[in-house]
Amino acid sequence: MPPIVEITALRKAYASGFEALKGVDLSIEEGEILALLGPNGAGKTTLISTVCGITTATSGTVRVAGHDTVEDFRAARSMIGLVPQEINLEPFERVKNTVRFSRGLFGKSPNPALIEKILRQLSLWDKRDSQIRELSGGMKRRVLIAKALSHEPRVLFLDEPTAGVDVELRRDMWEIVADLKRDGVTIILTTHYIEEAEAIADRIGVIAAGEILLVEDKDKLMSRMGKKELEVQLSEPISDIPASLVSDALRLKADGTALIYTYDTKSERTGITQLLSDVAAAGLVLRDVVTRQSSLEDIFVDLVSEGEAP
Amino acid sequence: MNWTAVKSIYVFEMARFFRTIAQSFISPVLSTSLYFVVFGAAIGSRIQEVEGVTYAAFIVPGLIMLSVITQSISNASFGIYFPKFIGTIFELLSAPVNFLEIVMGYVGAAATKALFIGVIILATAFLFVDLQIQHPFAMVGFLVLTCISFSLMGFIIGIWAGNFEQLQLVPLLIVTPLVFLGGSFYSISMLPPVWQIISHFNPVVYLISGFRWSFFGAADVSIGVSLFAIAAFTALCLSVIWWIFKTGWRIRQ
Numbered sequence: 402m403p404p405i406v407e408i409t410a411l412r413k414a415y416a417s418g419f420e421a422l423k424g425v426d427l428s429i430e431e432g433e434i435l436a437l438l439g440p441n442g443a444g445k446t447t448l449i450s451t452v453c454g455i456t457t458a459t460s461g462t463v464r465v466a467g468h469d470t471v472e473d474f475r476a477a478r479s480m481i482g483l484v485p486q487e488i489n490l491e492p493f494e495r496v497k498n499t500v501r502f503s504r505g506l507f508g509k510s511p512n513p514a515l516i517e518k519i520l521r522q523l524s525l526w527d528k529r530d531s532q533i534r535e536l537s538g539g540m541k542r543r544v545l546i547a548k549a550l551s552h553e554p555r556v557l558f559l560d561e562p563t564a565g566v567d568v569e570l571r572r573d574m575w576e577i578v579a580d581l582k583r584d585g586v587t588i589i590l591t592t593h594y595i596e597e598a599e600a601i602a603d604r605i606g607v608i609a610a611g612e613i614l615l616v617e618d619k620d621k622l623m624s625r626m627g628k629k630e631l632e633v634q635l636s637e638p639i640s641d642i643p644a645s646l647v648s649d650a651l652r653l654k655a656d657g658t659a660l661i662y663t664y665d666t667k668s669e670r671t672g673i674t675q676l677l678s679d680v681a682a683a684g685l686v687l688r689d690v691v692t693r694q695s696s697l698e699d700i701f702v703d704l705v706s707e708g709e710a711p
Numbered sequence: 712m713n714w715t716a717v718k719s720i721y722v723f724e725m726a727r728f729f730r731t732i733a734q735s736f737i738s739p740v741l742s743t744s745l746y747f748v749v750f751g752a753a754i755g756s757r758i759q760e761v762e763g764v765t766y767a768a769f770i771v772p773g774l775i776m777l778s779v780i781t782q783s784i785s786n787a788s789f790g791i792y793f794p795k796f797i798g799t800i801f802e803l804l805s806a807p808v809n810f811l812e813i814v815m816g817y818v819g820a821a822a823t824k825a826l827f828i829g830v831i832i833l834a835t836a837f838l839f840v841d842l843q844i845q846h847p848f849a850m851v852g853f854l855v856l857t858c859i860s861f862s863l864m865g866f867i868i869g870i871w872a873g874n875f876e877q878l879q880l881v882p883l884l885i886v887t888p889l890v891f892l893g894g895s896f897y898s899i900s901m902l903p904p905v906w907q908i909i910s911h912f913n914p915v916v917y918l919i920s921g922f923r924w925s926f927f928g929a930a931d932v933s934i935g936v937s938l939f940a941i942a943a944f945t946a947l948c949l950s951v952i953w954w955i956f957k958t959g960w961r962i963r964q
Contacts, residue, residue: 415964453805456964475713475807483805489798498726505719506806548802 482554507552720816773895787821787865810956
C-alpha cells in the first residue's frame with residue numbers, strides 16, 4: 402500500500418537565511434502512529450506547518466494520499482487535521498460555534514450528531530455553550546482537538562499535544578489517540594517527552610537541526626533498550642582486543658581504557674562470568690566494572706549530539 | 712468553490728457583529744444625529760441652498776458615505792487582523808479554501824455590517840430632514856459597491872498591519888482626510904479652481920458625487936465616470952489581494 406503521507410527532499414529556508422528543514426524524506430503509512438522526537442528548534446513544527454500549508458516549502462514535495470499539497474491543495478488539506486502547539490482560539494467565541502466553524506471551513510455539511518459525539522468524547526459537552534476564555538488551559542487544548550476532529554480528518558497532526566498538560570489529561574489524550582487509531586486515522590505527533598513516544602507510538606522518528614536522523618519501529622528501538630552494557634575498565638590501556646576475547650558483543654572503548662560488553666538482561670545466560678574469567682585469563686588487570694542500561698533517551702541524546710556535531 | 716467554507720466564515724464573522732449589536736448601532740446613530748444637529752440645524756440654517764437642495768439634505772449622502780467607508784475599513788481590517796493577532800489564522804491557511812473564498816467570507820461580512828449601518832443612518836436622516844431619493848436603485852447600487860470596495864481595502868490593511876497602531880494608521884492618515892475632502896460637506900464646485908483639479912485625484916469624490924446624484928439628480932462629475940472610478944478601485948483592491956495570497960505576503964512564511 403502506498404504511504405498516506407510522502408515527504409520528499411523537503412527544504413525550508415526562512416527569509417532570514419535560517420534553514421529549518423534540510424531535505425527531509427519521510428513516508429508515513431496509513432493507520433500508524435508516528436512520534437517525531439526532537440529538541441526545541443529541531444524543525445518539528447516547521448515540518449508540520451509545511452505539510453499543512455501554513456508555511457511554503459523552499460523546495461521538495463509533500464503528497465497526502467497521492468495529492469500534492471500545493472498543486473492539489475484542496476484534496477490534500479481536506480484530509481488533514483491539525484492541532485497546533487500554541488493555544489490559538491478566539492476568546493469570546495463559544496465552544497460549539499468554533500467547532501462547527503472548523504467543520505464548515507473544511508467544506509463539510511453540518512453534522513450536529515458528530516459534533517456532539519466529539520464534544521462528549523473530549524468531555525467538553527457540558528461546556529459547549531461556554532466562552533472559550535472561561536475554560537482552563539487543558540480544556541482549551543481539548544477544544545483545539547475537537548476543532549481538528551470536526552472535519553473527520555484521515556491524517557491528524559498533533560504538535561506537542563501534551564506540553565504543559567497535567568498527568569490526568571495526558572492519559573486522556575493518549576486514550577483519545579488510541580481511539581482514533583482504532584478508527585483508522587493516521588496520527589503524527591511531535592513531542593519531547595520520550596515516555597509519550599514509548600507509550601503510544603508505532604514508529605519513532607528523531608529529528609534534529611532540520612534533519613531526520615532515524616525512523617524506526619518502536620519495538621525494535623525498545624529491544625535495543627532491553628540491552629545492558631558492562632564496562633570493564635582496565636588499569637592499563639590496550640590497543641586491540643586480545644584474540645581470545647573477540648566476539649560481536651565486545652568492543653574496545655576509543656581510548657583503549659575499557660572493554661564494553663553488550664548483553665541481554667532477559668536471556669538465561671548473560672555471559673558475564675565467562676567474560677570476566679576470559680579477561681583474567683588474557684592477563685588483563687581490572688580497575689573497575691560499571692553496568693548501565695541504554696534507554697530511548699540515550700539513543701536520542703546520542704543521535705542528536707551526533708547530528709549537531711560540526 | 713467551497714461555498715460551505717464561505718458561508719461558515721461569513722456566519723462566524725456576522726456572529727461577532729451581533730454579539731456587540733447595541734454598540735454597533737448606537738454609536739453611528741448618535742454621531743449622525745450630532746452631525747445633523749450641528750451642520751443641519753445650527754450652521755446649516757445660515758447656509759444657502761446647495762445645488763438646489765437645503766444644506767441639511769445636501770450633506771446626507773456625504774454623511775452616509777463617511778460612515779460607510781469608515782465602517783467598511785475598520786470592520787474588514789479588524790476581521791482579518793484579529794485572527795492574525797491571536798493566531799487562529801493557522802486554521803484558514805490549513806483549510807481547503809482559496810483566496811477568493813476567504814475574501815468573500817471576510818469582506819462579505821464586513822460589507823454587510825457597513826451596509827446595515829448605512830441603512831440605519833439613512834433612516835435616522837429621515838427623522839431630521841425632508842428627503843426624496845430620485846434614483847433609489849442607483850442609490851442602493853452605489854452603497855453596496857462602496858461597502859464592498861472599501862471592505863476590500865480594509866482587508867488589505869488588516870493583512871499589512873503588524874500591530875494595532877498600524878491598523879489605525881491608514882484610516883486615520885489617509886482615509887479620513889480623503890473622505891472629508893471628498894465633498895461630504897460641500898460641493899466640489901464651491902472650491903477654488905486649483906483645488907477642484909486636485910480633488911479629481913481623490914477617488915472618494917467620485918463615490919460621493921455618484922451617490923449624491925442618486926439622491927438629487929445632480930452631481931459634480933458625470934455618473935459614468937463615477938461608476939468607472941469605483942469599478943477601477945475595486946479591481947485594484949482585488950488584484951492586490953490576489954497577489955497577497957499568491958505570494959503569501961505577511962500571512963504565510
